Amino acid sequence: AQSVTQPDIHITVSEGASLELRCNYSYGATPYLFWYVQSPGQGLQLLLKYFSGDTLVQGIKGFEAEFKRSQSSFNLRKPSVHWSDAAEYFCVTGGGADGLTFGKGTHLIIQP
Amino acid sequence: DAGVTQSPTHLIKTRGQHVTLRCSPISGHKSVSWYQQVLGQGPQFIFQYYEKEERGRGNFPDRFSARQFPNYSSELNVNALLLGDSALYLCASSFENTGELFFGEGSRLTVL
Numbered sequence: 001a002q003s004v005t006q007p008d009i010h011i012t013v014s015e016g017a018s019l020e021l022r023c024n025y026s027y028g029a030t031p032y033l034f035w036y037v038q039s040p041g042q043g044l045q046l047l048l049k050y051f052s053g054d055t056l057v058q059g060i061k062g063f064e065a066e067f068k069r070s071q072s073s074f075n076l077r078k079p080s081v082h083w084s085d086a087a088e089y090f091c092v093t094g095g096g097a098d099g100l101t102f103g104k105g106t107h108l109i110i111q112p
Numbered sequence: 113d114a115g116v117t118q119s120p121t122h123l124i125k126t127r128g129q130h131v132t133l134r135c136s137p138i139s140g141h142k143s144v145s146w147y148q149q150v151l152g153q154g155p156q157f158i159f160q161y162y163e164k165e166e167r168g169r170g171n172f173p174d175r176f177s178a179r180q181f182p183n184y185s186s187e188l189n190v191n192a193l194l195l196g197d198s199a200l201y202l203c204a205s206s207f208e209n210t211g212e213l214f215f216g217e218g219s220r221l222t223v224l
Contacts, residue, residue: 043115043116043202043215043216043217043218044155044202044204045215046212046213046214049212090154090155092154094157096160096168097160097167097168098157098168099147099157099158099168100145100155100157100213101157102154103154104153104154105153105154
């Protein structure tokens, strides 16, 4: 079964600093991978997705992620975080009739 | 355009009761999925419906059921409520059977 692991439960970053959230996937073939963000009162929003092709994926709000098959990783990055980026971030795999499989999430805290 | 709407937003039930949660997808979307999010965890897949037929089911007991109506709206029913059913129930819609999911803000169920 497809699965993803997010090793960091909490991450604290200073405003303006760079960000990298880690995600490792477990799947034999090329997986479908996503990053979703969940903010209070705003529901889950798709940041970016990877199905195939270019391994560097650009998303909304200045986020990007890189698919690395050799490391089974799909880390999320942002060069400079803003206070509004504080939220819960989920690495996700799957889709279709099997549904999405979410990681446990990384809670991002932004220090002023 | 309206996003995915869910009702009610909050509700409190007692053990043994049943609950019906409702979801209206984005206009034009034919697929609706349901997820359960327990506090501190990532969402877990419950059901997917496409063109009014169940296309996928997660690992949930038969107390959970759902249906999709001709206008593509959907209901999630949970019978014989347990304390462990307390969670945020998320509905998501997509245009086709696979593809990007758009989530509603959820219905928060508390079982006492």
